[in-house]
Amino acid sequence: QAQLVQSGAEVKKPGASVKVSCKVSGYTLTDLSIHWVRQAPGKGLEWMGGFDPEDGETIYAQKFQGRVTMTEDTSTDTVYMELSSLKSEDTAVFYCATLRGNSDFGHWFDSWGQGTLVTVSS
Amino acid sequence: DIQMTQSPSSLSASVGDRVTITCRASQSIARYLNWYQQKPGKAPKLLIYVASSLQSGVPSRFSGSGSGTEFTLTVSSLQPEDFATYYCQQTYSTSLTFGGGTKVEIK
Numbered sequence: 001q002a003q004l005v006q007s008g009a010e011v012k013k014p015g016a017s018v019k020v021s022c023k024v025s026g027y028t029l030t031d032l033s034i035h036w037v038r039q040a041p042g043k044g045l046e047w048m049g050g051f052d053p054e055d056g057e058t059i060y061a062q063k064f065q066g067r068v069t070m071t072e073d074t075s076t077d078t079v080y081m082e083l084s085s086l087k088s089e090d091t092a093v094f095y096c097a098t099l100r101g102n103s104d105f106g107h108w109f110d111s112w113g114q115g116t117l118v119t120v121s122s
Numbered sequence: 123d124i125q126m127t128q129s130p131s132s133l134s135a136s137v138g139d140r141v142t143i144t145c146r147a148s149q150s151i152a153r154y155l156n157w158y159q160q161k162p163g164k165a166p167k168l169l170i171y172v173a174s175s176l177q178s179g180v181p182s183r184f185s186g187s188g189s190g191t192e193f194t195l196t197v198s199s200l201q202p203e204d205f206a207t208y209y210c211q212q213t214y215s216t217s218l219t220f221g222g223g224t225k226v227e228i229k
Binding site for chain 2: 046052054059101109115
């Protein structure tokens, strides 16, 4: 399994942007599909988007379309998730995770980062 | 999006109990269903993938079954370390979705 290490906690003001990083080790980034999952305090898991290995594109949940950008730096095996126009409701822990499997058998998240708490407060 | 509904949302059980959690999909998802365990302050951990395959290193007391729209996660004999929140997830659609979670508490 890959190891994923995320950047540290952030505090942002409403309207600002945040960029969270996820560094991969044990594999090269080109061998992996990294996705992002959000969890608001005391709430459930919410998929935000990630790299779709079937068509080679990054896909985003409709809820976050236009506000989230996921990028990668293959030279450092690091993936980034940037969320803009932050609101207090965006306060959450953000996780990166590796997507495994294929379209015939199915997909699953088998490795997760430790999580990054983003607090949005004026 | 495909909606995933878990039941119950919480349950109380004792060590040694057999526990079953149900996950229902709003449309057929074949067997593209995974189960995760999450403990407070920790990242989720994969237990079961594609409905019934046990992830490496996960105790055999965990099992999954189902296909189509109805799935179950069963813990055959609950252990102290199993008290946690459990989530199902569908990967049939490229827009992935999770169930709302089931919190398993000590009776």
